[in-house]
Amino acid sequence: xxxxxxxxxxxxxxxxxxxxxxxxxxxxxxxxxxxxxxxxxxxxxxxxxxxxxxxxxxxxxxxxxxxxxxxxxxxxxxxxxxxxxxxxxxxxxxxxxxxxxxxxxxxxxxxxxxxxxxxxxxxxxxxxxxxxxxxxxxxxxxxxxxxxxxxxxxxxxxxxxxxxxxxxxxxxxxxxxxxxxxxxxxxxxxxxxxxxxxxxxxxxxxxxxxxxxxxxxxxxxxxxxxxxxxxxxxxxxxxxxxx
Amino acid sequence: xxxxxxxxxxxxxxxxxxxxxxxxxxxxxxxxxxxxxxxxxxxxxxxxxxxxxxxxxxxxxxxxxxxxxxxxxxxxxxxxxxxxxxxxxxxxxxxxxxxxxxxxxxxxxxxxxxxxxxxxxxxxxxxxxxxxxxxxxxxxxxxxxxxxxxxxxxxxxxxxxxxxxxxxxxxxxxxxxxxxxxxxxxxxxxxxxxxxxxxxxxxxxxxxxxxxxxxxxxxxxxxxxxxxxxxxxxxxxxxxxxxxxxxxxxxxxxxxxxxxxxxxxxxxxxxxxxxxxx
Numbered sequence: 001x002x003x004x005x006x007x008x009x010x011x012x013x014x015x016x017x018x019x020x021x022x023x024x025x026x027x028x029x030x031x032x033x034x035x036x037x038x039x040x041x042x043x044x045x046x047x048x049x050x051x052x053x054x055x056x057x058x059x060x061x062x063x064x065x066x067x068x069x070x071x072x073x074x075x076x077x078x079x080x081x082x083x084x085x086x087x088x089x090x091x092x093x094x095x096x097x098x099x100x101x102x103x104x105x106x107x108x109x110x111x112x113x114x115x116x117x118x119x120x121x122x123x124x125x126x127x128x129x130x131x132x133x134x135x136x137x138x139x140x141x142x143x144x145x146x147x148x149x150x151x152x153x154x155x156x157x158x159x160x161x162x163x164x165x166x167x168x169x170x171x172x173x174x175x176x177x178x179x180x181x182x183x184x185x186x187x188x189x190x191x192x193x194x195x196x197x198x199x200x201x202x203x204x205x206x207x208x209x210x211x212x213x214x215x216x217x218x219x220x221x222x223x224x225x226x227x228x229x230x231x232x233x234x235x236x237x238x239x240x241x242x243x
Numbered sequence: 244x245x246x247x248x249x250x251x252x253x254x255x256x257x258x259x260x261x262x263x264x265x266x267x268x269x270x271x272x273x274x275x276x277x278x279x280x281x282x283x284x285x286x287x288x289x290x291x292x293x294x295x296x297x298x299x300x301x302x303x304x305x306x307x308x309x310x311x312x313x314x315x316x317x318x319x320x321x322x323x324x325x326x327x328x329x330x331x332x333x334x335x336x337x338x339x340x341x342x343x344x345x346x347x348x349x350x351x352x353x354x355x356x357x358x359x360x361x362x363x364x365x366x367x368x369x370x371x372x373x374x375x376x377x378x379x380x381x382x383x384x385x386x387x388x389x390x391x392x393x394x395x396x397x398x399x400x401x402x403x404x405x406x407x408x409x410x411x412x413x414x415x416x417x418x419x420x421x422x423x424x425x426x427x428x429x430x431x432x433x434x435x436x437x438x439x440x441x442x443x444x445x446x447x448x449x450x451x452x453x454x455x456x457x458x459x460x461x462x463x464x465x466x467x468x469x470x471x472x473x474x475x476x477x478x479x480x481x482x483x484x485x486x487x488x489x490x491x492x493x494x495x496x497x498x499x500x501x502x503x504x505x506x507x508x509x510x511x512x513x514x515x516x517x518x519x520x521x
Contacts, residue, residue: 047423050427052423052426052427074426075429075430075431076429078426078427078428078429079428079429081427082427082428083424083427085420085423085424087420089420089421089423089424090424091421091424091425091439091443092443093442093443093446102425102428102430102438102439103428103429103430106430106434106438107428107429107430148424151428152427152428155428155429
C-alpha cells in the first residue's frame, strides 16, 4: 500500500476540466515531482490532495483510507498534510515564530510554552534561529519561504506538498530553499512538488510525472523521463524547458 | 558650456527644478493674496455686512458664551464616548453575521442584510426622532425614558450599519491565499476568521473607521432635537437669550478644535498605509 494513492481524480472549474482522471501512487519517503507547462493542472492537483478543492470524481487514499468521502471533516486530513505555496502566504501580522506556533496551538490545543521548544528547534535546523522574531516583511523571499516550510513542518505532517515554491524567488535565493527540500528528503519526508526547476527534479526526484491538459502523460524515474521521454508532448516540453 | 555663477555644483536638472519651484511659490502667493484681498475688501462692501458682523462675529458675546458652550460640549463628548465602542462591537458583529456561511445561522445573515439596508437608508435625524420619541412613548419608568439612552441607540444603530460595511470591505481586502494557507494548516473556518483574517481586516480599515468617528462626533448634535442640552442646543439657548448668532460660530469653533486634528490624524494614517502597501 502506497502512502498516497490517487485514483481517477477529476476536478472541474465550471466547464473547464483541470484534472482529467489522474492516477498516482506516492510511496513512503518518496519525492515526486510534477512537471509541465502552467495550466496543466499541477497546482490544482496539490490543492485537491489537501482538500482545499473538492474533487468531482475519483478518490484519494492516505495510508489506505479514503480522504475524499463527502462529509468527512477536512481539518483532520489537512493537519496531517503540510502545504507550501508559491507566494509564501505567511501571516503578515505575526512574527515568524508566531506564524509557526499558530496551528499547533489551535489545532493540537497546546500552549505556547509547550510548543515553543520544538518550533525553535525547527527554526535552528533550517538556519533561521536569528530570524524567529522578525515579521514577514522584514525577511527576504528565501527566508519567508523557509519560514513557510517551518510553519507547515510544525504540525509534524506525514506528507508535504510544495506548489512551485521557488517560482516567486529571485534566482540567487532559489538555492537556499531547494537545500531545505534536500534536507527533508534526506530525513525521509514524503513529498510532492509542482516545480519548474528541471535540474533539481532530475537530480533529486524519485519519480517525475509530466502533466498536460489535466492528465499524467508520462511518469517514471528522472533517468527515464529526462533522458528518453516516450511521448512527443514530453519531448517538446523538455526541449523548451531545458534549453 | 560652463556656468560660473552660484548655481555651479548643481546639475542641469536641479537648476531647472529650483527655477520651477520658485515660479510655483510666486504664483501661489500672488493668487492667495488676490483672493484674500477680494474677500477682505469686497465682503465688507456688501449692504448687509455691518448687520452680519454684529450678529455673527460679536467678540463680547463670544467671550461671554464660550465657557458655557465648552461645558455643554462635554455632553457631546460623553455621548460620543459610550456610543463609539458600542458601534465598533455591533458593526463587527453585523459584518460577521452578513458573511457567515453556516446554514444554521442563515436567519442571522438575513437579519444583518436587512439591518444595514434599513439603517443606511433612513436619514440619521429621522432614526433619532423615531427611536428617541417612539420608545420613551411606551411609557417606560425612569431612567428608561431618558432621551440620552434612546438617542444614543439611534446613533449606534445607524453608525453600526455603515461601520459594518467598512469592516466587510476590510474582510474582502484580505487575499484569499491567506485563508488557503491557514486552512492547509488544519485550522477551522472559524479559527481562520478569528486569528488570520480579522486582525488584518481591522488593521486595513482603521483610517476609514476614523472618518466614521469624526462624522459621529458631529452627528451627536442631532440628539439636541429630542432633548439633551448639548452644545448645539446650548448655542440655540444663547441665541434666543442674546438675540445674537455668535454662539453658533462659537460652537463651530469648538467642533473644529476636535475634528481638524482628528481628520489630520486619519489622513496621516491613510497616507502611511498607502506607503506600506507599495
